[in-house]
Amino acid sequence: MKKKLICIICPAGCTIETETDDADLVKVSGNKCPRGAEYARKELLSPERTVTAVVPSDSEVLPFIPVRTDKAISRNLVSQLLKTIYSIKVKTPVKRGSVLIENFQASGVNVIFSRSVKN
Template structure:
């Protein structure tokens, strides 16, 4: 039996999770979570840890020289550095709207990068 203690980051409550499993994750048993998102987080964290990534990208606006962006869902951790390095090299033209897609399906992860604010000038 394998065991691991985790702290859930799905919300600010910070539930202390306890995970137990055998060879594969098929029999994964999670305790300590106060909501279903805790179990989902632990499962994902053990199989393929991923994070929401936020950053800023250079823009053509004089007033807002950098615009905030984020991934629309958790990006697998091994891809985060590559995404950030790519974002810092980009320059985008305004106007942009909140939710507009900047990068689609980054490295076939099916994760998109979207703008998190609307900038018109």
């Protein structure tokens, strides 16, 4: 399969043309440096994203509390993770940095609160 990517490693923003077969990246072009090839490999074979969202809470002041993953998580898990977050109702108080969801689906990624809420 052929796919175009914009490299986000440096401000040059190279447009990288890639080709993959079932399991591996077979062709990369358009990148001006080796970091581009590495980026393309990661993006195509095991892409990861930091996920941010708001979670419903029992607080009058802040009925939705911002949360994020503490590191990037596999793109395949994003949709499930969002579903899980939206279905929770958080009891306040909460503290910034404290964990809402631990080790989501054994990914090693936690969801943490981005904001402290007193009540």
